[in-house]
Amino acid sequence: MSIKLFNTMGRQIQEFIPVEDNKVRMYTCGPTVYNYAHIGNLRTYIFEDILRRTLEYFGYQVKQVMNVTDVGHLTDDADEGEDKVIRSAKEKGKTAREIAGFYMEAFFKDLSLLNVEKPSVVCKATDHVDDMIKLIRRIEKNGFTYASGGNLYFDVAKFPDYGRLAMLRLEDLKAGARVKIDEQKKSPHDFVLWFTKSKFEHQSMMWDSPWGRGYPGWHIECSAMSMKYLGDHFDIHCGGIDHIPVHHTNEIAQAEAATGKKWVNYWLHGEFLVLSKEKMAKSAGNFITISTLIDKGYDPLDYRYFCLGAHYRSQLQFSFEALDSAKNGRAGLMERIARIREEAEKTGAEKVSPYAADTGAPGTYASGKGAPGTDDKAIRYLKSFEAHISQDLNVPKALADLWNLVKDGSVEAVSKYSVILAMDKVLGLRLGTAQMKKISVSKEISNLIDEREKAREDKDYKRADEIRNILKERGIIVEDTPQGVKWRKV
């Protein structure tokens, strides 16, 4: 099946064709580790995870590289401001390395809570300063740089295609509207490749370079590291939508100035999560983290489910009301799936495996050979699901396919469950963990359950309800069914 993706470069949906058959090389811009990631940041990583899972679902071998910025991003532009990591270190009385290490670990823990698969390669900026220097030398050799006031700048005027990704026309931009113009620059859009001067004199993180002892500019790391691990020309580069006008625009200029050829084929950008009409920002202090959500009683997967309800290129309105509806929705979904699974296992299938995807290869259902136990009706839902995810990752529609399948009483259980597992390869909601658990309870709890049954027999419903409430507080839900009393954990 062909996958169609919206390419920011050119702003249109295009069929995805990899550089190399069956392989996908993608670079995803990672975090600057000077604070916890907030749920707005995390939305983008969930989107990238869906992209990667979709590609893998359709049989591509994906090599995904993500950077971790542990140095080099300043608090503001105009080549002023402090390095965020170093400032955070100062505030907390730690070294920059400690700060970066701490938040990097926290970041990947958040990702795993959200069931976001870890990239194939995670690379830190500070481990790749040599690569950055090498890349800057290539750019310099090709004549795209100039030195001024001690810094080495990229000369935007030498790169005619500058700004194409963002559809910028330099003459239209009101440079200096919000930022003081740097007197050292020939053009306000020029940017620093290497700092040697000024306020970094007394700081710990500095490196020797052909331009003097100093500090890399803050766009060069992604270009250098992506090219190191993925080559001079690769398939996909992703990030948040905010990266389009500056970061990615500058990255393209640098990379293509160095190689003299096209760098990346497809650019994909995730839209923002917005909070009461404002974007969530670390600097604005209005941010919510995964820990916040956990403390409020949400499962991180509730948030993942919430994000899956909206298309990645639309802004998503966050509110706790909306998150509650996602939480309830997911709970209902898991419960239904648990029942389907029970039914499937009862009918004899000991272990139901996910249905093979339609990769077009022999052995998949596209060849006309249904797997045992999978009926055509279930496959129809899966086909619809595949059509939707391959259409620029229409996950909201794909999620609707899942719901429609789950609710369709005419689909046989083993097939149904098998298709659900197949869909979950992309959705990553851990649907396979849904289970009607025969949980073991303590003596005390089981006594309470017995006592309640006795009260019900005596028609002492007041006491029965009392006990149910007590159990509920302990996280046990009691259900009276025609088959007798059942209980489960919340």
Added chain:
RNA sequence: GGCGCCGUACCCAAGCGGCAAGGGAGAGGUCUGCAAAACCUUUAUGCACCGGUUCGAAUCCGGUCGGCGCCUCCA
């Protein structure tokens, strides 16, 4: 000032020329202990507003109002 995007039911949100997906919440019903849970059914003749194009528009064009993002490190 420039550039880009958006406005769909109580909430979140798909759809982007052919009779408005999905989830939550609400309502009704089945079951039951007038309970809980579960299950079933149901909820926009309408898509900010005003014009236009078309056999046909939420979807295309123009205008108005409102909101967001970017032009500064930010997912």
